[in-house]
Amino acid sequence: MYNLFIFLKKHGAVILFILLEVICLIMIVQSLPYHNRKMASVSNGISGNFLKTVSNWNDYLHLKRENETLAEQNALLLKRLGCDETESDMEYYDDVFTYVPAHVVNNSIYDVNNYIVIDKGRADGIEPDMGVICENGVVGKVVNVSSHFASVMSMLNTYSIISCRFVDNQYVANVVWDSKNYRYGLVKDIPSHLIINKGDTLVTSGFSNSFPADVPVGTIENGHDNDNEMFSTAKLKFTTNFSTLRHVFVVKNNYKSEIDSLCITN
């Protein structure tokens, strides 16, 4: 027993150091899969409300620009009402997807894996895997939900993969992020025979249940390197400006469970 005390007195600091670091590492590793990552932040009432208060203060600084954005959006919606789009697939989309407006309360763009916290949660019908878009384009996917907040894995995340389509020729590719610059991403899995030009536009493919088709994602910034014989990669400029993000829409797919059940039975 006495020896134990001597030992503790001599090496106590090292033992405590190892103990604390192990606790930290357990916390990090437990939260490593992106699904759990923001859990602590979002589900914690204190930090959620803290973020919300900070965001409320910030809002006053952005009121002018906010008004402009809302006016733009209003104009867009009015235009949509004005023209009579009686095409059947337009109705189909309105039927399938509903949009829940939400407010960004926390946003990061400079980390390796970036997340956004929005002020809508389970109480507003938000569930994990729902897509999030803004008036300019795709933002990300909901990964975690608490009763009044949700965390969104933005496209600026190394785990994020968004299925896209070239507007010009309908070829499908995947958009990922290389954690370097928040304005640019990478388009992967482009068939290497495809000739792509600067300025080619990419939109969502609509193959995932999270996003409607034809939401803008970005434009090609420069040419492509051949990864291998089959596929090549190109640099993409996002249409969404993640650094000024304030208003977003969560996309609810009303038939998601029905589509999913089909996939499972297959």
Added chain:
Amino acid sequence: MYNKLIHNILRFILLLVLQLLVFDNLNFGSYIHLHIYVLFILLLPFDTPQWRLMIDGFLIGLAVDVFNGTPGLNAAATVFLAFMRPFIIGITTRKSDLEGKNEPSITEMGLSWFTVYGLLLILMHNLVLFWLEAFSIKLLGIIILETLLSSLVSLLTIILIIYLFKPVKK
């Protein structure tokens, strides 16, 4: 003793609020992240035992983590900083230098000593932090660049903060 405790608690809260409200929102590009809350550990008195340094580092790191949604990340880096602090003080000073000194502050130890002391510890803190954040060896180049740039800017900011709150008395 009692005053000292209140003083430290206030400093803890002030640095935490500064970090969360100001420095987490300042964007200098993807390579520069300011972590000024480590100043709390840097300024604890010389006679603080190592275990207290580490517990305090754990607490302030965890507090930052809770609000940033990165459980354990800042805590791990700050515990490492607190663990290394006595060694760094050991290699940068002689026994006779420390006589009659309370705090490793600029007023007591001088700017040049504080710069070396601060830079070494902040480099270690940032290296652990960015490496754990990226969690891979693949990004080593980026991590080292991030560490160097962030440490220099953080140290500069920390020195500015010290002069802002504690003007040098003549």
